[in-house]
Structure formats: structure tokens, C-alpha cells
Amino acid sequence: MKPYVKLASTLASLGLGIFFIERFGLSELQKNGTIHIDGTILSIMVLAPIVLVLAGAVVFMVGKMRRL
Numbered sequence: 001m002k003p004y005v006k007l008a009s010t011l012a013s014l015g016l017g018i019f020f021i022e023r024f025g026l027s028e029l030q031k032n033g034t035i036h037i038d039g040t041i042l043s044i045m046v047l048a049p050i051v052l053v054l055a056g057a058v059v060f061m062v063g064k065m066r067r068l
Contacts, residue, residue: 003063004060004067007059011056011059015049015053015055
């Protein structure tokens with residue numbers, strides 16, 4: 001497998017894994033009662049998976065274009 005494909009798949013998998021862990025954690029917190037999460041932490045929890053998946057897509061596209 002080409003190095004850029006490995007890097008892109010790692011970034012995308014990491015982003016999706018963090019997303020699913022976040023969803024599971026927030027649903028468990030909601031079951032146990034209400035808890036307030038700071039806005040900064042909540043923003044990071046939402047943006048980090050999106051940024052990682054987008055970075056994986058960009059790495060793949062740039063790597064694919066350079067290999068043509």
C-alpha cells in the first residue's frame with residue numbers, strides 16, 4: 001500500500017473512532033443525568049473528528065494527484 005494511502009486511512013479512521021467514542025460518551029452522560037460540559041471542550045470534541053477526516057481526504061487527494 002502506498003504511504004499516502006496509509007496516512008489518509010489512519011487519519012480518517014482515527015477521526016471516525018473519536019467521533020464514535022464521543023457519541024457513546026455523551027449518550028452515557030445523558031442517561032446518568034444532566035452534566036454541563038464547557039463550551040471550549042465541547043467545540044474541540046466536535047471539531048477534532050471532522051478535522052481529522054478532512055485531513056485524511058486532503059492527504060489522499062494530494063497524494064493521488066502527485067502520483068498521476
